[in-house]
Amino acid sequence: MAETEKMVFDGKLDINYKYASGKVTGKFYDEIEENKKIFGIKCSKCNTVYVPPRQTCGPCFTTMEEWVEVQPTGVVTNYTIVNYAEPLIQPMEPPYAQALIKLEGADTPFIHLIGEVDVEKVKIGMKVEAVFAEEKTGNILNIKYFKPVE
Numbered sequence: 001m002a003e004t005e006k007m008v009f010d011g012k013l014d015i016n017y018k019y020a021s022g023k024v025t026g027k028f029y030d031e032i033e034e035n036k037k038i039f040g041i042k043c044s045k046c047n048t049v050y051v052p053p054r055q056t057c058g059p060c061f062t063t064m065e066e067w068v069e070v071q072p073t074g075v076v077t078n079y080t081i082v083n084y085a086e087p088l089i090q091p092m093e094p095p096y097a098q099a100l101i102k103l104e105g106a107d108t109p110f111i112h113l114i115g116e117v118d119v120e121k122v123k124i125g126m127k128v129e130a131v132f133a134e135e136k137t138g139n140i141l142n143i144k145y146f147k148p149v150e
Contacts, residue, residue, distance in 0.1 A: 024055045027067070030140040036132045037051050040106050042066040051106040052140075070105035072130035073149065077102050077109045097122040101146055115145035121147055 004125065008133040021029060024041065033038045049068050054100035057064055079099035092100070097114035100124065114122055115131065128146035 001068065017060075018115045022055070024053050028053050029139060032132070032140075033136050033138065036072075038070050038072055038103060038130065038143070039067050040070050040103075040108075048107045050108050051103055052110050053069045062120060068105065072102045072103070074103035074106070074109075074128060074146075075104045076100070076114070076122065076124055076128060079114065079122050081093060081122070092145075099128075099146070101128060112140070112143060113145035114147070116147035128138045 021096055028039060031039050038051065039053065040049040040051040041055075041064045042049045043060055043062050043064050044059035044066060045062045046057060048057060048059075049070065050057075050064070051065070051070055053067075055064060056062065073126050076099045078096050080097055081097055083095045092115070093115060097117070097119050099114050100109040100111055102109040114128065125148045129149045131144045131147050133142050133144040
């Protein structure tokens with residue numbers, strides 16, 4: 001049987017979409033946008049504080065409803081440096097760092113951008129604090145990025 005030649009077309013597919021954030025993520029985004037405060041949600045069974053919040057504790061299968069304000073400061077637990085450009089989807093010009101950040105008062109890290117630092121100086125254990133966006137975005141970019149602190 002003869003091998004069939006494959007046709008490949010280069011192209012780009014833009015898909016605009018909207019999704020409902022739900023009550024838990026919605027409250028999380030609203031508090032950041034309106035009050036410049038970061039909240040997690042605490043499991044009543046295992047006491048784990050999740051940031052970003054979720055409705056159900058994975059290990060316990062408990063519905064969570066106790067909101068806990070966490071600090072806008074924390075530590076980098078891991079990171080990566082982005083060196084390529086995708087202008088339509090990237091919030092910063094490369095090179096930039098994306099890091100897992102564990103905020104004070106939270107038990108889980110979440111991913112966000114690191115700014116105001118040479119990417120070669122980003123390291124695990126680095127202390128950082130939130131820099132809030134001036135303009136409302138309606139999403140996690142209401143925290144513009146985290147910057148190093150002494």
